Amino acid sequence: MSLPHAILTALLEKPSSGLELTRRFDRSIRYFWSATHQQIYRELRKLEEGGLIHALPQAQPSRGQKREYEVLPAGREALTAWVAERQEPRAMRDPLLLRLRAAAVVGTGDLADEFARHLGLHERQLAEYQEIEARDFPPARTAEADRLQHLVLRAGIAQETFWVQWLTESLEELRALESRREAP
Amino acid sequence: MSLPHAILTALLEKPSSGLELTRRFDRSIRYFWSATHQQIYRELRKLEEGGLIHALPQAQPSRGQKREYEVLPAGREALTAWVAERQEPRAMRDPLLLRLRAAAVVGTGDLADEFARHLGLHERQLAEYQEIEARDFPPARTAEADRLQHLVLRAGIAQETFWVQWLTESLEELRALESRREAP
DNA sequence: CCTCACATGTAACAGGTTACATGATTAG
């Protein structure tokens, strides 16, 4: 039940069309929620049917024409209620950990290369988040919304930091095991 | 494509029935992959159809009867190939972050209570993992499979440590914002 | 006119969740 609420949040900040939302997801929402344009269009239709948003009247509504959506009061209420819900934390579920676990049974193969590649990707992502932090969250800000958004970004930074550290450590271990197999 | 490989890994370590697998997922596999019994039965059927596992012959195969499965050579090969695949890291996607982001727009409501509750849950989980580490991974072990499994557990520990730290920090911020609203 | 970028949409499928159904075995 998260995607509709991600969309409501984005639309409250700024009424948008489906494609604009897709781009906003790609640009900034990506670091805590991702979605493709197909998901977004499907969900916009459902939200409109449910009376939580409506399309701004403009031009003739036809296939290749832009449709901008706006959140209705019912939509804002639904979002507020969702924020207040009691929800269980989601369990960790990462294929890379699973592959390492499988490697403990069938052998590591070229897994070290894959770990090195992931390490590079996470290092780049971390650097990007740190740039955003430096640019958009200077120390002196005090507006409430800013502080909350900063917390979300810090979660992203902490996550990437975790990956960089863990992958570095794991890579050492994998390479040590490899060289031990070559010259025991 | 992760669940079938999680099952293959578990079955290679020990041939099991569907319900036994469910319990093993709940007990130990949970900290890097989770699955319900419905998912597991569905997947066992597919794996058997695909010739990657087969049911051990025993008793008459009827509805309430236990069926134990074993991995076939083709299954082991499939798992080995999957470990060697090139896969993109999965994006972070957590509803709690999304709710905090939404709260920046519609207000925090009782979110602080929810954060406090999650903090407690993660603290308990962290303690559990640390117990497992102390019990199952004493410092002197050197067997390869042990070292790899230890890495996986350390990822779980690092994750929970992240949550405890981030939630603690966020909770302070949320409470500070609340008291600022009460007495500005 | 053609092509490209913009914009919306369809279809099919894989994976995950929830609720419920049914048979077999064992304890009281």
Place this chain on the structure above:
DNA sequence: CTAATCATGTAACCTGTTACATGTGAGG
């Protein structure tokens, strides 16, 4: 015999992914 527990299974639904289809408008 009855209730509880073990064990497997069905069905419906929601979410996410991939591939493809179609219409609009602007520039060359």
